Amino acid sequence: MTRAIMIQGTGSNVGKSMLVAGLCRAARRRGLSVAPFKPQNMSNNAAVTVDGGEIGRAQALQARAAGRAAHTDMNPVLLKPESETGAQVIVQGKRFATIEAFGFGEAKKTLLPKVLESYHRLRATADLVIIEGAGSPAETNLRAGDIANMGFALAADVPVVLAGDIDRGGVIAQIVGTHAVLDTPDREQIVAYLVNKFRGDPRLFDEGNSEIGRRTGWSPLGVVPWFSDSWRLPAEDVMDLTTGPARDGAFKVAVPHLSRIANFDDLDPLMTEPGVTVEVVPPGRPLPGDADLVLIPGSKSTLADLAFFRAQGWDIDLKAHLRRGGHVLGICGGYQMLGRRINDPDGLEGSPGAVDGLGHLDVTTRLEPEKILARTRATWTQTGDTVEGYEIHLGRTDGPDTARAWLQVEKRSEGAASPDGRVSGCYLHGLFSQDAFRRAFLAQLCVHADGPGHATQVEATLDALANHLETHLNVDALLTFAR
Incomplete structure (x- = not known):
């Protein structure tokens, strides 16, 4: 019973x-x-x-x-x-x-x-x-x-x-x-x-x-x-992301705390990786000038958070970060923000219309009523490694920079990268939970990642x-x- x-x-x-x-x-x-x-x-x-x-x-x-x-x-x-x-x-x-x-x-x-x-x-x-x-x-x-x-x-x-x-x-x-x-x-x-x-x-x-x-x-x-x-366990509340011990990893990842931040479990494996420091940047503070990577996370309301991002002056900080030779990664809503334009013809996130994105990727996003919900298996094009994660988003993104997509999902490519490779984005959450991908990604940024397997550590x-x-x-x- x-x-x-x-x-x-x-x-x-x-x-x-x-x-x-x-x-x-x-x-x-x-x-x-x-x-x-x-x-x-x-x-x-x-x-x-x-x-x-x-x-x-x-x-x-x-x-x-x-x-x-x-x-x-x-x-x-x-x-x-x-x-x-x-x-x-x-x-x-x-x-x-x-x-x-x-x-x-x-x-x-x-x-x-x-x-x-x-x-x-x-x-x-x-x-x-x-x-x-x-x-x-x-x-x-x-x-x-x-x-x-x-x-x-x-x-x-x-x-x-x-x-x-x-x-x-x-x-x-x-x-x-x-x-x-x-x-x-x-x-x-x-x-x-x-x-x-x-x-x-x-x-x-x-x-x-x-x-x-x-x-x-x-x-x-x-x-x-x-x-x-x-x-060490995936956090449900973004405020819990700062409750771990202070880290002094030489490689710094800066994450702007968006007002409608969503699906930020992407950060968990990075936060437990030796040699990596993840700093969640609260509103009102600039993106740190010593960041190696700025990671723009998912958002429940992309257009509202894009306006919020600009209101903090983070768009200016991001340009300065790129001028210093830094790297940028956008996931889901963060990926959409990095493009040239976001079209919302049906007014799914406000009044119907279009908004200029941050312009660091040559892609355009169209928000559409049907939400994409999928557990996804992909191949990372740079190494051939299998990557598993999930998609949860409104909209589809296309443009010239998708020709340098990170991932291949069956017959379609997923994501985009700038010509110099320093700005990239994709819709797939959970990437960094894959040990091989996380370590190879960090290795490209000159970080030797040898922390315990993420799944092993969670268990x-x-x-x-x-x-x-x-x-x-x-x-x-x-x-x-x-x-």
């Missing part, structure tokens, strides 16, 4: 995604067939699944921890922000609509059946489903029509473990406050709690646990210390995360609560 347990948090970024990944790996090592599930996620860092849809990157990592291929049923509702108040809504892997925040409250009423459909379909394939909430159930102003936290937990009758984050302080208030504001049915769905991200001796929190237990009646499952190797870190939870969390008790 399939059982399920849900990890909800006292707030965003309390470590829910990491906890679920570690628990998936721990359950798998117990011989269980386990699947991750997140009813609703908000992220522009998406993964393309085996069934040809898209889900949040965190659920793809959790699937990997569980030893499963990522599937759209693992994250049936994905919100991809396009502006401060609006987001593209992905339902069961496909674009459903673009909705403003107020409108999404009404749309949620129609989405719960789809969420439950995916959940029950996934549940039928596993011994255990480990579910991740979103944000916090304490946001009671969002409770009506909720599909992310208690609304789902009650509809699916799944017990909940509440995770608090002691690193940001006030964890007793976080947990006790959540207990206080929840309605009785929601409160009774919570069976236990845990404290995450502790720094120091966990015994120092013994009195805190007693206080929480006295005020809530919930069972403590453990105090989990900060997992220092979390930076080792997931194992270390599971060990960490087994040591500090009562995993057996947590699994006993599942039903």
Whole structure:
């Protein structure tokens, strides 16, 4: 009989995604067939699944921890922000609509059946489903029509473990406050709690646990210390890209932090490569003059981010970088920005029309309504190596510089390069996860890359995360609560 347990948090970024990944790996090592599930996620860092849809990157990592291929049923509702108040809504892997925040409250009423459909379909394939909430159930102003936290937990009758984050302080208030504001049915769905991200001796929190237990009646499952190797795993939030240790690699990659940056998992393998320093440049700061490579990443809204890029003065910095002999790589939206022109005849990203690109590649992009979603196998033309990755974009790009394409995908070429080879771009995400490609690419830039294989390192870190939870969390008790 399939059982399920849900990890909800006292707030965003309390470590829910990491906890679920570690628990998936721990359950798998117990011989269980386990699947991750997140009813609703908000992220522009998406993964393309085996069934040809898209889900949040965190659920793809959790699937990997569980030893499963990522599937759209693992994250049936994905919100991809396009502006401060609006987001593209992905339902069961496909674009459903673009909705403003107020409108999404009404749309949620129609989405719960789809969420439950995916959940029950996934549940039928596993011994255990480990579910991740979103944000916090304490946001009671969002409770009506909720599909992310208690609304789902009650509809699916799944017990909940509440995770608090002691690193940001006030964890007793976080947990006790959540207990206080929840309605009785929601409160009774919570069976236990845990404290995450502790720094120091966990015994120092013994009195805190007693206080929480006295005020809530919930069972403590453990105090989990900060997992220092979390930076080695693919990040879902771009802010997490800067949480690793300081690096002093001689080769510097500068990455402008676009306002709608997307699919930035391209950076993960570079960030763990010895000899390479990746600097994510925040808005308001110039691109560093000592950068060897400027990498313009993907974007959820290419035209808006192109305007944002110019507003920071990064277009001027990029020209100076090229005058100094630097190299430039654009991936997906970054590739589109590097061209001469972006045409948007249907107004997919604003008013219909066309915008001049940065002009460093002789190519033109036409945005088209049909989103390309594909897991892609290509050949790197310079070495003949096989490269695997994924495509997730609107639009097609053509022009003279595509004659120097990096990649060959069956009968079509993919990407473009300038005549001197110092500016290049392509649509394929995940390039640098391929060890042979990453090392050969860096070798062309006079970087000797001899770091561990990326896949090997991710697997080792997931194992270390599971060990960490087994040591500090009562995993057996947590699994006993599942039903």
